[in-house]
Amino acid sequence: MKRPIAFALLALVAAAAPRLSHAQTAAPAAQASAPGWTFVYKKGEELRFRTYIRITGRTPDDAGAVNLTVKSTSKNTTKDVLPTGVVVWEQLDEAGGAAALNGMALPVEEEPKPVTITFNPTGLISKRLNPAADPADQSQRILPILSSFPVPPAGVKPGDSWKTELPNPMLKNRQFTATSTFIGNEKVLGIDCLKVELTMTFPTMFGQTEKEYLQHTETYWLDASTRQLVRGSYVTKNPVMPFPVKSAVAKTLVSRIVAGQNEKEDPEGVALLSAK
Structure with missing residues (x-):
């Protein structure tokens, strides 16, 4: 998937301070994780995910509709697990992704570069380095x-x-x-999971009214034994976009690819991209 498009759009699904350097962001120092809520990663472990994104809105002059869709698969490889619980992994898009704007296909990158992510035991991403990102793209933050x-x-x-x-x-x-x-326990894709709902609302520019704030709601399911992501469903109103869109709403579905469960497609993701 072409990095400037796909990963800018993943910002609409995806705590950070202002960028430290080109395409790099950072968050506050980690705190001790809660008892019984420990993320378990193993060095060398690989997990694959499939992502569906649909963004709707209007052109800035309100002359027409915007309908942007993205489908991608990625591989996450755990590169290091520190004694402090900090985890470093690489996320690499795989071939076969697709993106379209109002039904017109967008170009994809043939040889994407991996994104390096540092994850703290607090559940917060402290650093994300995307070597292919446009430094002017504010959505990366x-x-x-x-x-x-x-x-x-x-x-x-x-x-x-x-x-x-x-x-x-x-x-x-x-x-x-x-x-x-914390909603409770639920089995997803054959995996025992913890179901959590998360909401956040905040301004992205000075002088905004509350109606203009970014409003993000999500439901995610974590593997009960490792706390790693199994599935996430996200809705973001007024997202930060790499290009102007009026009254934008982004809907995203991310699922781990599990053998015997969803190797080919996720019906909910297909329905999201094809919705009228």
Whole structure:
């Protein structure tokens, strides 16, 4: 998948401070994870994911509709697991991705470069380096925060919620609160999972009204034994885009590819891209 398109769009599904260098973002230092909520990664481990994205909106002059769709598969390889619980992995897009704008196919990159991600035991991405990103693409700054899974400060039971203070990745020295709720246990793709809902709302420019704030809601399922992502469903209103779109809404479905479950397609993802 062509990096400037696909990974800018993954920002619409995906806590960060202003960019440190070209296509690199960072978040606050890690805190101790909650008891019983430990992420388990093994060096050399590989997981594959399939992502479907649909973004709808209007052109800036309101003259026409915008309908942007993306489908991609990627491989995540764990490169290092530190004694502190910090994990480093590489995410590499695979061949066969597709993107279209109002039904017209967009070009894809033949040889994509891996993105390096550093993940803290707090569930926050502390650094993300995409060597192919456009340094002028502000949507890259949103990626780490929308791809994080804030851990609870203590053990939780179904129905419990917790709040996490995060720095606004778009406005210096500003913070906002993300709210997570543990829904309960559920089996997804044959895997015993923990189901969590997450909401966050924050301004992306000075002078915005509350209606113009980025509004992000997601439901994600983590493997109950490793806390690694199995599935995520996301809706983002007023996302930060790499190009102007009025009244944009992004809907995303990310699923781990599991043998015997969904090797070919995810029916919900196909329905998302083909919805009228």
